[in-house]
Each structure stands twice: as C-alpha cells, then as structure tokens.
Amino acid sequence: MDLLTFLADGDDTPRLGARTGTDRLADLTALARAAGAELPPDLLGLIRAGRPALATARELLAASPPTRPLAEVSLLAPLRPGKIVGVGLNYVEHVAESHRTLDTGRELPDRPVLFGKPSTAVTGPGGPIPHNADLTEQLDWECELAVVIGEPAHRVTEADALRHVFGYSIVNDISARDQRRSGQWFFSKGQDGYAPFGPVVVTADEIPDPQGLDLSLTVNGETRQSSNTRHMLFPVARLIADISSGMTLEPGDVIATGSPSGVGAGMVPQQFLQPGDVVAATIERIGTLANPVIDAR
Secondary structure (H helix, E strand, O other), rough: OOOEEEOOOOOOEEEEEEEEEEEEEEEEEHHHHHHHOOOOOHHHHHHHHHHHHHHHHHHHHOOOOOOOEHHHEEEEOOOOOOOOEEEEEHHHHHHHHHHHHHHOOOOOOOOOEEEEHHHHHEEOOOOEEEEOOOOOOEEEEEEEHHHEOOOOOOOOOOOOOOEEEHHHHHHHEEEHHOOOOOOHHHHOOOOOEEEEEEEEEEEHHOOOHHHHOEEEEEEEEEEEEEHHHHHOOOHHHHHHHHHHHOOOOOOOOOEEHHHHOHHHHHHOOOOOOOOOOOEEEEEEOOOEEEOOOOOOO
C-alpha cells in the first residue's frame, strides 16, 4: 500500500489515505467510519497499532472503494517522526565529492556516519524550504531513501533488520553547508523546513529489496542527481543493525539513508538553492517530492 496524509474540503484535520494508481486516493478515515471498522486516524497511529491495523486498511482497500483525484487534496508529510537519523557519506562517489569540496576524509567510512535531524525540520510535499540569507549562502539538496521503522529495533542483527521496516519514503536532506560549525552538523541539517518528507510511505511488502531503486533530483527541472540505491556503501539492513546497536529505533522513526553524488557543493562552480527555485526528489516506486524555496528573512 501507498499510505499518505492529506487535507481536503477545507477541513483542517489531517486524514489518513492511500494512493491508488498514480493519481488518485482512497480516504481510509472515511472508509473506516462508514464500515464501522477500528482504524487509527493517522499514519503514525497506524504504524504503532501494528499488523492488525494494517490488515484492516488492506481489507478496506480490497473492497474497491470510491476514490478521488490527488489533485483535489493537499498532501502533508506522511507523519511526524519521533526521531530522524541521518546517514552521511553513504555513497562512494559522494564521499569523493565531499572530500574535494567539504573537507571530509578521503577514506571510505568503516561504519555508518550518523547525525540527527529534529522532527521540527519536517515539511511535506509542496511545503516551503526556508532560505534565510542571514544564516546561509550555501543551501544544498540531497535526495535520500527514507526508511520508516515499524517494529521496535534494539540490537537487531543485519539478517533480521528488514523485519523491523514498515515502509519507505523520500527525504530531501536540505543542508546549510556553511553552518557546519567546525564539524558540527546539527544546525546545518536541522533547521525548520530542512527535511522535506513524502509524498507517501510505501509499505515494505511492496519494496522487498530496497537496494535496487533508481533515485534522482532536479532543480528547476534540470537534473542534479541520478543514481541507484544499490550504490549505498552501507545497505539498509546494515544501517538498522548499526544504529540499533546503541539506540532503540521505535515505530515511526525515520532513517535518511544518505545521498548520492551531485550535490550543489560538489559542482564546479558550486551551485546552491535560491528563493524561487523548485527542488524535486524522485525515487522509483515511491514518487516525486517537490518543494519550493522561499525567502525566509
């Protein structure tokens, strides 16, 4: 299933939905109410409720319910994660460009490089990415596969790691390159609006192998990144095993699995996002996450 969160018909209460086909959605909140079925009202609740709630959602969709065009509603971020664990330097070519332009090490990491992004950084499809020229002149992009945790993971093995995944989405890991503050990444990565997330969460059964997905990113329609998740230095299962060795991953947590090469800081000459730009991250099977850049001063 392709699960999403949306607003419709002037209602300010987010609703749980499912994408059907490429451009339509079923309102799971309304379907559950009409059927007298128990279903959490939001995606985070659905994830935390576990397999029975997911089975109920599947049954509602199996009845071929009425749908409506996606264009008629406003998509929100699928959920507000408890925590976002970012992974740096997880594609070999990005390690090389980061060494050349961002003063990181030349050698490939021997274990995942981790950092955090707060949940307040999350914005949804079409949500603005703030550009505050008082804080940065080097606002950059990073298209990343997002892993949404479904079952608690604590000291799990790599062999069992994917069993703890609820589904997959997209995170654009927006970065203020000039705010790294002597190697500290948090302010560079964690400002408001620096984690566009969505447009949907595709359940793990629909993507049995997360290491074979094409991903790309455009700025104003021009391609900046193009790669495949098979080029990850540390695959999804290894990331979950490594992170959970010292930190419990909880249902609804998100792992942003790292960026391929093609970031603005790696271009010659360097190019960075400016107010008026539109940046769009695309991952095979999941869709496209597009966001405008706005002047936030």
